[in-house]
Amino acid sequence: MGADPLVALLGACAHGDRTAFEQLYRQTSAKLFGIALRIVRQEGLAEDVLQECYIRIWNRAGDYREGLAAPMTWMASIVRNRSLDWLRRANPEVIDVDGEIIEGVASDGPGPLAALEQSRDGAALARCLGELESKQRQAILLAFHGGLSHSELAAQLRQPLGTVKTWVRRGLARLKTCLGKA
Amino acid sequence: MDLRGNPDLQQRLAAEFALGTLRGRARRRLQRWIAQESALADAVRDWELRLAPLAAAAIPVQPPARVWRAIEERLEGGRSATPPGLWANLAFWRNLGLVASGVAAGLLVAIGVIAPKAPDPAPQPVVVRVPSSEMAASYLAVLADPKTQKPMLIVSAGRSSNELWVKTLDPAAHVPDRSLELWALPAGQPPKSLGVVPRSEKMTALKLVAAADQAFAEVAALAVSLEPPGGSPTGAPTGPVLYTGAFLKYW
Numbered sequence: 299m300g301a302d303p304l305v306a307l308l309g310a311c312a313h314g315d316r317t318a319f320e321q322l323y324r325q326t327s328a329k330l331f332g333i334a335l336r337i338v339r340q341e342g343l344a345e346d347v348l349q350e351c352y353i354r355i356w357n358r359a360g361d362y363r364e365g366l367a368a369p370m371t372w373m374a375s376i377v378r379n380r381s382l383d384w385l386r387r388a389n390p391e392v393i394d395v396d397g398e399i400i401e402g403v404a405s406d407g408p409g410p411l412a413a414l415e416q417s418r419d420g421a422a423l424a425r426c427l428g429e430l431e432s433k434q435r436q437a438i439l440l441a442f443h444g445g446l447s448h449s450e451l452a453a454q455l456r457q458p459l460g461t462v463k464t465w466v467r468r469g470l471a472r473l474k475t476c477l478g479k480a
Numbered sequence: 481m482d483l484r485g486n487p488d489l490q491q492r493l494a495a496e497f498a499l500g501t502l503r504g505r506a507r508r509r510l511q512r513w514i515a516q517e518s519a520l521a522d523a524v525r526d527w528e529l530r531l532a533p534l535a536a537a538a539i540p541v542q543p544p545a546r547v548w549r550a551i552e553e554r555l556e557g558g559r560s561a562t563p564p565g566l567w568a569n570l571a572f573w574r575n576l577g578l579v580a581s582g583v584a585a586g587l588l589v590a591i592g593v594i595a596p597k598a599p600d601p602a603p604q605p606v607v608v609r610v611p612s613s614e615m616a617a618s619y620l621a622v623l624a625d626p627k628t629q630k631p632m633l634i635v636s637a638g639r640s641s642n643e644l645w646v647k648t649l650d651p652a653a654h655v656p657d658r659s660l661e662l663w664a665l666p667a668g669q670p671p672k673s674l675g676v677v678p679r680s681e682k683m684t685a686l687k688l689v690a691a692a693d694q695a696f697a698e699v700a701a702l703a704v705s706l707e708p709p710g711g712s713p714t715g716a717p718t719g720p721v722l723y724t725g726a727f728l729k730y731w
Contacts, residue, residue, distance in 0.1 A: 314708025314718070316555070323548055328540035335541050337500070345547050352551050357657040360709040367529055374535040375528045382500050382507065420533035438499065442534050447503040470495040477530055 304369035311359035319356055326370065327352070330377045337381035337445030347384055351377045382445060426476035434469030437462055483513060483520065490520050498527035617731035619692055621702045623723040632723045633677065635662065635702055637692035639731060643685040644692070646677055653723070654679055661707045662686070663717060664727070666698040676711040677704060702727050 304325065310318030330351065334344040355373055362372055414420035414427075427435050433455075440446050440454060448466070452459040483490055496502050497510050514521045617639040624631045632653040637644045646662065654660060654677075663671035675686040688695050705712070706719035 310713075312708075312710045314710070314713040320548075323551070327547070328542045329536070329538060331543040331547075332538045332541040333535055336538065345543060345550075348543055348547050349550050349554070353554055356555065357709065366525070367532070370536055371529060371532040374532060374538075378500065378528075378535060382503075385503070414533055414537045420537060423530070423533045439534070441499050441501050442531060443538070445500050448501050451501070466496070466499070466501060467492060470492075470499065474491070474495070474530070 302369055305364050308355075308359045308362045308369050311356055312362070322355075323352060326373060329370070330373060333374055333377050334381045336443055337378065338385055339445075343384060344381075347377065347380050351380050354380075385445060422477060423473075426473050429476055430469050430472055431465075434465045434472070437465045438469045438473070441466060483517060487519075490517075490523050494520060494523035495527050497524050498531055619696055619727055620730050621725040621727040623702060623704055623725040625723055626721075633662075633704065633725075635725075635727075637688065637696070639693050639729075640691045642688045642691055644674060644688050645683050645685055647683045648677065648679070648681050651681060653677075655706060655722075657709060658719075659707045659709050659711050660704050660722065661711045661717070663703045663705060664696065664699045665701045665703055667700060669698070671703065671717055673712065673715065674702075676707075696727065699727050701725065 304322065307318045307322040307325075311322060327348065331344060331348050334347045334351075335341065338344050338347060351373070354376055362369065366372075367375075414424040427438070430438070437451055437455065441451055444450075446454060448463050449459055451466070452462045455462060457465075483493075493502075493510055493513075497507070497514075502510060514524055619635075619637045619639070621635045622631045623633040623635065630650065632648070632650050634647045634649060635644060648654065660677040662674040662677050664674055665671050674688075678684040678686075702725055703717075703721050704723040705717040705721050707717070708719075712718050
């Protein structure tokens with residue numbers, strides 16, 4: 299695998315290179331906006347999250363360590379965490395379903411896993427997700443992509459809260475074991 | 481709940497945190513634990529890495545152009561909120577009283593000509609230890625805020641040593657998300673970077689390229705400028721001067 303060009307861009311940002319920062323934004327903002335939008339499900343809020351996260355990325359570019367994670371992983375985790383921090387739903391039990399995303403994942407078709415297999419790490423994760431029971435897989439994908447809490451998952455999947463929690467917990471434990479072997 | 485003695489529980493919470501199912505108070509409480517407990521922080525990071533391909537597979541959505549404009553405005557705003565660049569203010573250099581017009585001229589060169597050259601990252605600090613208490617033949621500077629006269633940093637070097645010792649006297653000397661860079665001001669020449677000021681409140685050494693009495697033969701003053709994280713990207717000062725002081729021979 300060739301060197302990730304984003305590594306050099308982040309390195310330049312750490313030294314205050316604004317041109318590199320703009321390039322970094324051009325190359326990554328659509329992906330990161332997609333991530334934020336799925337979780338907060340409100341365009342204005344997702345824009346605020348994105349803005350906040352890029353300021354953070356600019357200020358913290360010097361903290362990025364290549365050995366620990368790929369640049370996209372590092373940035374995506376900043377955006378996911380910020381999105382989850384900012385998540386304020388008036389009534390968490392009533393989900394403002396973004397039909398397409400939820401249906402796409404919940405249908406348990408090949409869609410979400412097929413997209414994963416494009417990267418090497420993704421292929422391992424896709425294989426291990428494929429080994430889970432389908433209800434476990436569904437719950438995990440819904441939670442991750444849609445930013446759903448346990449109770450939102452329970453409402454979405456029309457199952458008791460305890461049941462959904464167990465699916466998620468067992469699914470994650472199996473996932474870890476499977477990825478550990480990979 | 482005893483998190484420390486319970487690796488299974490740590491794993492479970494780390495996984496739930498990375499997956500995003502924790503909300504509100506539960507999430508904030510775990511964030512506090514993550515800050516305190518490095519094993520938990522590692523477990524969260526491992527889970528983020530495991531699940532990262534899922535995030536990477538997210539469908540991209542082009543954000544509106546106003547987002548980038550807002551980011552740029554905030555970065556510009558951060559810059560103009562700092563005091564106007566003393567580097568460009570000739571009166572400031574005359575008032576330093578230590579340097580003749582030569583340095584001011586050198587400074588113009590530094591700003592106008594040298595600044596755009598290839599990045600020359602500032603050297604990093606190397607060791608932290610406490611030097612011996614006896615005061616040998618040394619160079620010494622106390623850098624103060626010119627407005628308040630408050631001493632902020634002490635800088636010293638043994639006469640023939642290759643190490644420059646820096647100590648922050650006032651933690652408020654540092655600026656969040658920015659680096660302080662230390663400069664030697666040789667007469668008639670542009671400022672020379674001595675490195676980024678370590679955030680530590682302990683004595684910390686910066687490596688010198690030559691023994692102090694060679695490196696500082698022509699240096700009558702030191703200054704600290706505000707720079708992007710990691711130091712000036714250009715090898716010349718880019719931000720305002722925050723602290724200055726005469727650099728004296730003590731022997």
